[in-house]
C-alpha cells in the first residue's frame with residue numbers, strides 16, 4: 171500500500187497574516203491524522219513564516235515552483251537550495267505554469283531532477299486541456315508529460331516523485347472528473363511509469379488527483395484503487411474544507427490499509 175497524501179496549493183493567495191492564520195487552523199485541525207501525509211504550499215513570500223507556524227506540526231510545507239539551478243543570475247527565481255532550508259515538497263509543472271508561463275516538458279524534467287538532487291519531494295502535475303480531452307488525446311498527453319518529467323531519473327529516485335493527474339478543464343471550474351474516469355487515467359499514468367521505470371517504481375509511486383476537489387465529491391474519488399491522494403486548490407484556502415478533505419483521505423487510507431500496512435514514500 172502507498173501512503174496517501176493530501177496537498178493544498180494556495181496559489182497566489184493569502185497575505186502574510188492570512189497565510190499564518192490558515193496554517194495555524196490547518197495544523198490545529200489535523201492533529202489526529204497520523205496515517206497520511208499532509209502538505210500545504212503557500213506563496214514563496216510566506217514560506218518562512220508558515221515554516222515557523224508549522225514547526226511542531228505534522229503538516230509538511232511545500233513551494234509552488236522553483237528554478238533548477240542552485241544559484242546564479244536568474245532574476246526573480248527561487249532555487250532548490252533556498253527551498254531546502256524552508257520546505258520539504260515542491261509543486262512542479264502545474265498547468266498554470268505550463269499554460270501562463272510557457273513551462274515546457276524539458277523545464278519540468280530539469281526541475282524534477284534538481285528537486286530530487288536537493289532532497290525535495292516534487293509533486294509533478296500532468297493533465298490534458300479541455301480541447302485535448304475533446305479530441306481524445308488525454309492518454310497521449312499524460313504519456314508524454316509523465317515520461318518526459320521522469321526522464322533520466324534512476325527508478326529508485328523516480329519512486330520518490332509524487333505525480334498529480336490534474337485535468338486542466340477540472341481546475342478551478344467546479345467540474346471534478348468522474349471518479350472512475352480519474353481512476354482510469356491515473357492507472358494510465360502508472361502504466362507509463364511501469365514502462366519507463368519498471369514495476370517496482372510504478373507500484374511505489376503515489377499518484378494524486380487534482381481538479382475541483384471538495385468534501386462532497388472527494389470520498390468517492392479517494393476510494394478509487396489507483397488514487398493515492400489529492401492536490402487541492404480552491405478548497406485548500408478554507409481551513410475547514412481542507413481539514414475535512416484530510417479527514418476523508420485518512421478514512422480512505424485506513425479502510426484501504428485493511429490487513430496490510432502502508433509504506434511511506
Ligand code: PEP
Nearest residue numbers: 341342380381382403404
Ligand atoms: C490546482 O490548481 O492544483 C487545483 C486542483 O485547483 P482546484 O482545486 O481549485 O481545482
